[in-house]
Amino acid sequence: MLMSDIIALLDGWTVAIGFTVLVLMLLVQAWLREPANLPPVPGRPHLLLGHLPYLGAKRREQMAQWRKTTGDVFRLYMGRKPLVVLCGYSVLKEALIKHGDLFVDRPPGGYATTVVQDGTKGVLGASGAAWREQRAVAMSILRKFGMGKNSLADKIQEEITAYLDVLSGLCGQPTDVKRVTSATLSNVICSIIVGKRFEYDDPYFLQFMDTFSEQVRLVSSTSMINVFPWLRYWPGDMFGAKRFIDCHHDLDNIFSDPFIAQKTKEYEAGGDALDNFISAYVHEWRRKEQGGETTTMDGGHLRRLLGNLFIAGSETTATTMLWFMLYMLHYPHIQEKVFAELEEVVGHNRRPTMQDKSRLPYLNAVIMETQRRASIAPFSLSRICTADVTLQGYLIPRGTRVVSNLDSVLLDEVTWGDPLNFRPERFLDNHGGLIHPDEFVPFSMGRRVCLGESLAKMELFLFLAALVQRFRLLPSVPGQLPPQKALFGVTCPPEPFTLRLKERSDSAAD
Ligand code: HEM
Numbered sequence: 001m002l003m004s005d006i007i008a009l010l011d012g013w014t015v016a017i018g019f020t021v022l023v024l025m026l027l028v029q030a031w032l033r034e035p036a037n038l039p040p041v042p043g044r045p046h047l048l049l050g051h052l053p054y055l056g057a058k059r060r061e062q063m064a065q066w067r068k069t070t071g072d073v074f075r076l077y078m079g080r081k082p083l084v085v086l087c088g089y090s091v092l093k094e095a096l097i098k099h100g101d102l103f104v105d106r107p108p109g110g111y112a113t114t115v116v117q118d119g120t121k122g123v124l125g126a127s128g129a130a131w132r133e134q135r136a137v138a139m140s141i142l143r144k145f146g147m148g149k150n151s152l153a154d155k156i157q158e159e160i161t162a163y164l165d166v167l168s169g170l171c172g173q174p175t176d177v178k179r180v181t182s183a184t185l186s187n188v189i190c191s192i193i194v195g196k197r198f199e200y201d202d203p204y205f206l207q208f209m210d211t212f213s214e215q216v217r218l219v220s221s222t223s224m225i226n227v228f229p230w231l232r233y234w235p236g237d238m239f240g241a242k243r244f245i246d247c248h249h250d251l252d253n254i255f256s257d258p259f260i261a262q263k264t265k266e267y268e269a270g271g272d273a274l275d276n277f278i279s280a281y282v283h284e285w286r287r288k289e290q291g292g293e294t295t296t297m298d299g300g301h302l303r304r305l306l307g308n309l310f311i312a313g314s315e316t317t318a319t320t321m322l323w324f325m326l327y328m329l330h331y332p333h334i335q336e337k338v339f340a341e342l343e344e345v346v347g348h349n350r351r352p353t354m355q356d357k358s359r360l361p362y363l364n365a366v367i368m369e370t371q372r373r374a375s376i377a378p379f380s381l382s383r384i385c386t387a388d389v390t391l392q393g394y395l396i397p398r399g400t401r402v403v404s405n406l407d408s409v410l411l412d413e414v415t416w417g418d419p420l421n422f423r424p425e426r427f428l429d430n431h432g433g434l435i436h437p438d439e440f441v442p443f444s445m446g447r448r449v450c451l452g453e454s455l456a457k458m459e460l461f462l463f464l465a466a467l468v469q470r471f472r473l474l475p476s477v478p479g480q481l482p483p484q485k486a487l488f489g490v491t492c493p494p495e496p497f498t499l500r501l502k503e504r505s506d507s508a509a510d
Pocket of ligand 1 (some may be wrong): 313444
């Protein structure tokens with residue numbers, strides 16, 4: 001049958017409807033068509049799951065591979081949701097510094113921020129004007145407490161004394177020190193927030209630590225719900241979504257709310273020394289209110305800020321310390337060189353202080369190399385692009401979720417030459433002086449760079465100097481080294497391992 005015969009069989013209405021449908025289809029297709037210069041998509045995304053099936057245990061290696069095959073800017077799909085990955089120092093600098101204002105907000109609607117009370121308040125998950133003010137207030141309080149100066153260093157030293165006592169009590173027996181290391185770093189945050197530390201065996205502190213560790217663990221398992229929000233209604237609690245909310249409420253109920261109430265009362269009664277974060281925040285809030293200033297400061301922001309300081313400020317530093325210990329087991333000659341420098345500069349009759357820092361370049365280089373090689377926050381925290389931006393010739397449309405691939409900078413072959421080797425000398429010049437390459441970015445970059453960077457650097461220096469000064473770090477079984485393998489989570493700690501900490505003053509053979 002000829003085409004003209006078929007058309008002759010159709011009545012006028014059928015032809016008109018068919019024609020309209022065709023035009024509509026063409027219009028929808030044109031509307032859905034992507035602009036030509038979007039970043040390339042590596043691999044073949046699954047129709048429903050996108051790139052998720054590729055992002056299993058080896059996601060860091062997979063990202064490095066995609067960078068090699070696709071370039072420094074590429075697009076992935078988490079389910080059906082697009083995500084742009086930025087790699088390499090110059091791209092990150094262009095986005096986070098040159099176009100810093102456009103990449104400063106966090107993506108809205110994440111599970112952890114939407115299901116809990118005041119989830120988008122505080123700093124970590126906040127955006128816009130509220131984020132700006134809360135971050136400025138938090139920074140100024142921490143600075144007043146002496147980030148980089150003595151008062152905060154004194155609190156850390158008090159905590160180090162307790163930590164070293166616990167380690168000494170292990171009597172050189174093989175032990176996994178993860179729990180006590182996390183507890184000690186959480187205690188530093190407690191000292192900042194409420195002005196006092198807790199004993200490690202205090203049942204209240206133990207309950208707090210258990211709930212907090214569980215919540216940190218659940219942050220990763222609930223990440224699937226960010227991709228498929230309907231999973232939160234799945235029967236049972238396969239993704240830990242319900243337990244996550246319970247932990248969150250427990251932490252507010254046992255820690256944040258009672259301490260906020262107590263410290264506010266003490267402040268209002270005029271008897272508070274403003275030596276803790278809560279009172280300092282309330283003081284600033286009242287000052288702004290009484291001065292008639294418009295402010296976002298309120299109890300909800302304060303509550304979330306406390307949670308943010310714990311979640312961002314304890315596991316990160318504890319994880320870095322664990323990597324340092326693991327590297328010291330693997331590279332005993334580096335450990336002995338750190339000790340020799342400490343012996344020469346500090347001796348063994350007093351604890352290293354912040355005043356010694358600039359005179360211990362090798363120790364500083366080893367800490368930097370630990371942070372670089374371990375790259376504990378490989379994909380940082382996501383941002384959202386708030387206007388159309390062109391990066392490296394690619395359009396990043398407004399509203400796109402963006403990942404800063406810090407691994408791609410810290411482990412870049414072009415920058416470091418041998419990025420997988422642990423070689424602290426890369427941070428020293430020919431005269432043994434410390435150098436600070438721009439590409440050393442474990443705390444991220446730009447306006448949203450880690451708020452606790454100075455505190456973390458101080459903690460790492462004081463804790464690790466004291467550790468090596470007092471103990472020799474040895475493998476549990478001589479000659480058997482734990483693997484240098486990372487787990488994947490909010491931060492990437494090493495796989496659990498044990499070690500022996502032998503007092504250097506003990507001259508008995510190892
Ligand atoms: C070795 C230790 C640490 C590392 C490697 C680290 C790393 C990071 C990274 C990569 C970010 C994401 C920045 C971005 O969005 O691009 C961040 C944010 C943040 N960090 Fe840290 N951090 C450490 C310690 C701390 C400490 C001790 C504190 C406590 C005061 C802290 C508080 C924060 C906060 C509140 C944010 C969110 C900042 C914002 O959204 O404006 N961090 N950190």
